[in-house]
Amino acid sequence: MKHENPKTSREYPHGKSGFLEHLSDSNLYSSLFSSTSSSRSNFLPYTLCDQLRDAYGTLSLIDPRMDVFCNVYLDDQAYSGVLEGIITDVQSLYSEIQKLQTPSHEECRRLLSLCHFLQHLLPRLASACDKLALSCYRKIRKDTAAAILLRALAGRSETLERCKLGMEQVCVILSGLSQELRHACVAWPYMCRDLIATAHRKCTSLHQQLGSALTKPASEEVCLLVTDCTHYSQHCDDKTRALCKRLGTACMNSGYLSQSFLDDMLFVGEEEAKGVFNDVFDRYGVFIGTPPPTKRNSWDPSLSLLIQDEKLDPTAGSCYLITEECMFSSSDPFLVPLCTNGHGNAIAKDACSGYPARLTGIPGGYLDELTKVLSEFESVGLNFDALSAGIFPVGLTDDYCTRVQSLCYYYGGFGSEDLRHKCKKLESECYKKSYFSSTLKSILGSSYQQLSETSSNSESCVSLLTRKCKESTGLGFSAIYLCLHPLTTCNTLIENVLE
Numbered sequence: 001m002k003h004e005n006p007k008t009s010r011e012y013p014h015g016k017s018g019f020l021e022h023l024s025d026s027n028l029y030s031s032l033f034s035s036t037s038s039s040r041s042n043f044l045p046y047t048l049c050d051q052l053r054d055a056y057g058t059l060s061l062i063d064p065r066m067d068v069f070c071n072v073y074l075d076d077q078a079y080s081g082v083l084e085g086i087i088t089d090v091q092s093l094y095s096e097i098q099k100l101q102t103p104s105h106e107e108c109r110r111l112l113s114l115c116h117f118l119q120h121l122l123p124r125l126a127s128a129c130d131k132l133a134l135s136c137y138r139k140i141r142k143d144t145a146a147a148i149l150l151r152a153l154a155g156r157s158e159t160l161e162r163c164k165l166g167m168e169q170v171c172v173i174l175s176g177l178s179q180e181l182r183h184a185c186v187a188w189p190y191m192c193r194d195l196i197a198t199a200h201r202k203c204t205s206l207h208q209q210l211g212s213a214l215t216k217p218a219s220e221e222v223c224l225l226v227t228d229c230t231h232y233s234q235h236c237d238d239k240t241r242a243l244c245k246r247l248g249t250a251c252m253n254s255g256y257l258s259q260s261f262l263d264d265m266l267f268v269g270e271e272e273a274k275g276v277f278n279d280v281f282d283r284y285g286v287f288i289g290t291p292p293p294t295k296r297n298s299w300d301p302s303l304s305l306l307i308q309d310e311k312l313d314p315t316a317g318s319c320y321l322i323t324e325e326c327m328f329s330s331s332d333p334f335l336v337p338l339c340t341n342g343h344g345n346a347i348a349k350d351a352c353s354g355y356p357a358r359l360t361g362i363p364g365g366y367l368d369e370l371t372k373v374l375s376e377f378e379s380v381g382l383n384f385d386a387l388s389a390g391i392f393p394v395g396l397t398d399d400y401c402t403r404v405q406s407l408c409y410y411y412g413g414f415g416s417e418d419l420r421h422k423c424k425k426l427e428s429e430c431y432k433k434s435y436f437s438s439t440l441k442s443i444l445g446s447s448y449q450q451l452s453e454t455s456s457n458s459e460s461c462v463s464l465l466t467r468k469c470k471e472s473t474g475l476g477f478s479a480i481y482l483c484l485h486p487l488t489t490c491n492t493l494i495e496n497v498l499e
């Protein structure tokens with residue numbers, strides 16, 4: 001009997017259908033290979049095909065290409081053709097990542113989505129994707145802090161002096177909400193210069209984008225621009241603010257925004273900042289939690305950040321230098337007690353004399369605590385050098401990631417190379433966890449909360465996930481990846497989503 005070769009999407013009489021309709025052939029077929037080697041031993045179609053049949057039943061409900069691919073024999077010529085297309089995509093993605101300087105948030109989202117499909121095929125691509133993910137994660141967190149501060153300053157960014165006065169007011173509320181906000185409030189001269197430049201750049205760009213957006217009908221994509229209006233319009237001229245108002249009204253009338261969203265475009269407090277964190281989680285998969293407060297010596301994180309920024313050694317002398325100048329204290333509420341009584345401040349003297357021991361003391365120092373919490377996590381299953389093949393390592397929680405990442409951010413720079421490596425690896429894995437949690441939320445929608453009921457039952461979990469995948473249209477690449485691996489998703493991710 002003669003077997004037919006798999007058809008490309010262009011050969012289907014009715015075109016592609018199902019939730020894979022926007023996925024290219026090579027990205028779809030990449031899931032069936034373990035590497036780009038020409039050896040057919042790296043071709044693993046039936047494992048995935050069997051899993052998808054178990055989960056979805058009829059493969060044509062997923063995509064006609066899967067139904068054909070899983071039910072025909074792939075001869076050598078067809079195999080080589082499929083592999084050639086995959087290799088082209090792998091090399092193209094690797095080349096694009098290598099050329100990147102400072103990727104935008106949208107570039108990060110697009111490239112990392114492609115990484116999920118292709119990185120397992122080539123070790124150097126996997127390494128490039130890991131570096132890109134960490135760079136994107138840090139940039140999005142830092143940019144989020146800057147956006148919150150710009151929104152909170154509401155037009156007070158014209159000069160360094162006005163920015164400083166504004167930071168003194170808003171940082172009392174905002175500096176404890178994330179390590180990046182605390183860093184920005186501590187280092188206000190650097191931050192204000194960046195904010196002034198950012199406001200000018202964003203206003204110019206925003207005016208141009210609004211002109212284009214207002215020529216189009218309101219849509220989810222067009223109305224995303226209102227978020228930029230929320231963050232930046234108060235720093236722009238009257239014309240740009242008027243355009244923002246027009247777009248906001250159009251988006252509200254079309255049902256893409258609520259009136260409460262438009263009413264909340266001025267000052268930002270703790271509640272509004274956490275709302276921005278939620279938006280960043282939904283849009284980019286970056287979870288930003290509030291670090292637990294330092295119960296004693298609450299100024300230590302700020303001191304550590306300043307000592308590192310000034311490239312000083314973590315000594316009492318460096319601490320004295322910071323507190324004697326006190327130029328940074330006005331915008332950081334945690335440093336105020338060290339700078340209120342001039343050079344003879346007894347609190348500052350005690351704080352600085354004990355700082356080295358609090359940092360490096362064994363037991364109980366910050367670095368000792370950081371070493372222990374990382375070791376504890378290693379002991380429950382995370383191997384920092386050989387991560388599991390699942391979606392992400394089981395055992396990560398948002399609270400754990402927030403607490404340990406803040407310790408790494410404040411104190412990790414003073415630790416050994418091995419400690420810094422573990423902090424980076426943990427940061428990457430926490431991002432992976434939050435990214436896929438956010439993706440799962442985008443698939444399940446209002447059913448997201450059912451995870452708490454299905455997490456201990458893999459069968460019901462897979463049933464819920466696959467039903468939502470089949471019902472969805474226009475899924476992003478990351479969502480498609482989870483839909484193609486429902487059993488792995490349920491086994492390694494869902495049990496971690498709700499703590």
